[in-house]
Amino acid sequence: MQRGVWTLALVSVCVAAIQQDDLNYIGENLDVKISVHNDLRKTDLAKHRFGLTLKNTGSKTIRSDSWAIYFCSFFAIEPGNLVSPAGYVLPNYNVKFNHIDGCLFSMAPTSDFMDIPANGSRFVEFFGQWWAVTRTDVPPNWYVAAPSLTPVNIKSTATGKKFVTEFKTVDQWKRYLVDQYNPFTAQDRFRRYKVRNFNTHIKLVIPTPKEIDVTSEKFINIKDKNVVCTQDANQSCLLLKEKLGLSYTINNDVAQIQKQNGIRVWMNSSLGINQGLYHLYTYSTKETVTVIGQSPVAIYHGIQSLLSLVSGSPDNDSVPDVRIEDEPRFEHRGMHVDVSRNFRTKEDLLRLMEAMSMYKMNKLHLHLTDDEGWRLEIPGIPELTEIGSKRCHDPDETKCLVSQLGSGGDQTTSGSGFFTVADFQEILDEASKRFIDVIPEVDIPGHSRAAIKSMEARYKKYATSNQTRANQYRLVDPDDTSEYQSVQMFDDNAINPCIETTYAFVEKVILEIKKMYEGHQTLKFFHFGGDEVPELALVNSTKCQQFTRDNPYYNTTHKLKEYFVLRVSNITHSLGLDLAGWEDGLLQEGGVPFERTVLPNSAVYGNAWQNIWEWGAGRRAYDLANSGYKVVLSHATHLFFDQPQEPDPEEPGLYWATRFTDAMKAFHFLPDRLYDNIAEKRSGERLTKSGACGENMENCPPLVNKNNIIGLQGQAWGETFMTSEIFDSMVFPRILSLAERAWHKASWEDMEQPGRGVAALEDWESFANTVGHKEFKRLGQLGINYRIAPPGAIVENGYLRVNTEFPGHSVQYSRDDGVTWFDIPHEWFLRDKQPFLVRSCLLDETRCSRTIKFYPDEPAPISEQHLVDYISENVETRYEVISNLINEWQNFSARISLYNKGERDLSYGNWEIYFNSIRLIQPNDYPYPSGYLLPECNMTVHHVSGSLFKLTPTDNFRLNQKRGLSCTIICKYWQSAITDSMPNWYVAADAMRPKNLTFTEGEDLNYVASFVRREQYIRYPTDGWKPFTAEERFDRNQAMTVSGMPEKRIIPTPVENLLQSQSVTIDSSWVIVNLTDYISEIQLISDLLTIQVAAAKPASKYIEIITDNSMTVLNNQETQDEAYIISINPTNIAITVRKPCGVLYAYQSLRSLLNPNKALPIGDIKDQPRFQYRGMHVDVGRNFHTKEEILKILDAMAMLNNLKVEVNTALPGLNIQYTEKGRSNWRDVTSDTKILPGTDIELRTLA
Structure with a gap:
């Protein structure tokens, strides 16, 4: 590192x-x-x-x-x-x-x-x-x-x-704008939990038996019953003794056993072909309980069902009259536990196995190694646990791995720990007692940082004393300069498959694990992990480059992984073991499974886990099964128990696969109809089967080899499992739903929608009551801290209604921030609408859920970007003035109409429509800090600030597709012009990007209705103005045109205009005489007339600027410096001025006089401004105008000499600066700024 x-x-x-x-x-x-x-x-x-x-x-x-x-x-x-x-x-x-x-x-x-x-x-x-x-x-x-x-x-x-x-x-x-998930409100929970509370368990046994009949209403007391068992049932009868205190005798004469009363237990291998098949019969009339199993494990399952019956009896010492004939749906009913990321103690696993056995689960998959830790002692390689099992602050990693996952700087947290051989063998023994197979996983070749760093520490330890030992199990090529990063941001976690010491290490580890199993449990297969090998690992390994030169087929990281899998397969096969791996460890590039026949093991197992439907990987389970692999469905969307159990920031867990998975979601998983589990994207957006699979299911192949789907497995990845309590609460109660689906196929699973959904909810209701009223007690007796979910609560008809995820917990409230708590009364009419705290608790109050705040008035549903976009594009908005005459001149009425032209119904939410009104709305009711209700449309209007208002839907708001609604508002004064309305209404919601209502966009204001009625266009009864008719407009235009009047050649009109009808054409032979006092002005005239600038005055065809400081046109000293005289002759043009500004105004007059043929009229123009200040005001505060727009105004101002730019109206902090082009002396634009027309400037805006 x-x-x-x-x-x-x-x-x-x-x-x-x-x-x-x-x-x-x-x-x-x-x-x-x-x-x-x-x-x-x-x-x-x-x-x-x-x-x-x-x-x-x-x-x-x-x-x-x-x-x-x-x-x-x-x-x-x-x-x-x-x-x-x-x-x-x-x-x-x-x-x-x-x-x-x-x-x-x-x-x-x-x-x-x-x-x-x-x-x-x-x-x-x-x-x-x-x-x-x-x-x-x-x-x-x-x-x-x-x-x-x-x-x-x-x-x-x-x-x-x-x-x-x-x-x-x-x-x-929210993760992104279209994230559909929000933390559940108490009302959300109430609706999700809404199952009837039967105040007792409904199912006699979980998981539900294949066939179960209650044959009478009688119970049999079993506390005083004798137990007799065949030797095959000895282990199960030990369980009876342990749990119920019943002693037993062994008798292998089944015929004799059948004649005895009491509890009779024996094996009958001819009962059926399923090794898990058992029958359980109770006869109250004969005072007998009979358990027959096809195998010892089947008998064990029968005894677990018997114990479940006892635990559900009124006095916990009897069983009802029942007939149960039962067998498991799948042979693999597993739970995966990651002990690498955060170490789980032996006690954690023993507690878990005890519960697993109660619910007939039979596979414990232990993820023993990963980047963050190696958790199993391997005799002969002590460094794996001396270094790899510990995390602390050690930059050189000679004592421990660097800290990860919040394990801190020392070894006191769950980041450190391992199982000794004795520990592991004790786990195997306890698993064997419960007929649970322990599956060891060593995750290679990716996720192997702990192993790599341990072996590098070993290398350093022996490098100077024993090179053979130093290199014996080395896992990396020291000359590998590959740069990569794994999903978990490691750049050094891939074992090198191109060196033989890698396989010496793998064989040694597998052999030592196999030895650990001897005499404790039969090891059937080894799980090599194989998942998430970084894409660019090994590309610069010299060892791999040499290997691929000799073996060109293995020329990519993917191909090298294939080689690695083949070598591991050969090792396991030579040791008499089958092989297992995560799905991606068994896939080539493109997601195609390795050819099954290449791997010599009699069976190869794959955990299919990556089923993010929109990513296109959900087909992998069937691809593997159809290719001959034995597949365990381990799907992330339903069976990853490290994902949160609610979409709430307070709920622990990662959420890369799904925002949440609770017990109900796991319960509804359909193992036999994999693609029918498609319902939503990671975002929560709805996803159809055709959307994920294609219209012709081309992306979702059917399952051909059904027998290769061998079971289900829950995954407890450990990144966030810092304590035993967190581990328990993340696994339980979801594991009960897993056990139900793995053992029992419900009748509703083969139904089509909508009947399937209705039947599944009815089954869930029975399951939830059974878990809440019975199974939680059993889990508590094992010391398992299962999750207690926060309660649901809602006010209906004034009464507070509450419920819990699983019926059987109490609900409490506190009005003093949790200091004191009280049970919520059965009937509570809630008069006070102030929020208060609520929680769910065990009946003895020894444990409670996390505390939540309940708002009796349900908060508005949270909107996401799709909804904002829909409203923007599909809600047609119209505005119409109704009347300005409702009360003299003080107010007017208007109508706002909304029409939903789309295909989606709109309802209450936290979205709002914003718009501008220059008139105060509802002035007689102002202020209205909580908004003013518009009952016609079930919206409230709010004054935001200045001219900005907003419309907010109430909880009764509905605007269904292809429907409209309208509401009347009262506004101050009057509106008699369309431009009193502002464009660009917009819709917004918390944290979403606001969008304009498209129907209101643009300055044409098409959304505003015409002003056609008198009460719409007059302001008050005595208003004498009305819209012009066409005739009136014609007359006004006619009056403005006086026949025979000469046209004005120059605007503004000069003091003297002595122009003649003759003209002179200015062609390229003309020049303008250069004068250093007027360089920029001369260039303007040169560009205007397309003539050259000459250093000397020619005899003719020239334009000359003459400075005469005594020249006056008007008797006005304030403006005399701006005066100019233009004398246009056939051979020359003279421009007489005092100052450069006079030349600029002369230039503007020449622009006006010049015709398209470059001709100017002969004669004289004498001019001088009337006023010194001749200005134009531009407001860029209310609506910003760009630099280009301002420059256009400057150009059009002609002989005006002041531009006032108002920059700060309603926009505090906005600052506009200007400078002459090519200079960097930026100055603020203020009310006193003067910019002469024709001055080339640059503008910038500063916030």
């Missing part, structure tokens, strides 16, 4: 006086608070923004020194900037970030960083890639370290501390 070593070495060169006490002080007293915003409205959707506050809560100063803070981020920090091993100094904050490896980053003060005094704080804002929408996106246990000192975990960031601030706004909990 050269990058990480270099980074920390860089810190070490900053020799400073920092001592261990200083680090200890920082760890104890630095209060870290971090907030997250996703800035959805910005065009760059690839980043989220962190606001980090570091507060010194102690009494000493925290000095800028050689310390650095280390933390984990699941997403790259400062993407695009932090690309160099040297790090990135964040402008304005004087801190430097470094990427160490994986999720580990550091932040160190630079020399300019200001000390943090006692009770002082520093703020740092920086960016992360993609988005962050949950607290667990910011892992805990930040720590501070400095060279040669012991690192110290920062106390304020410890596991369980809420150092990440609340996610209160839309742009904090």
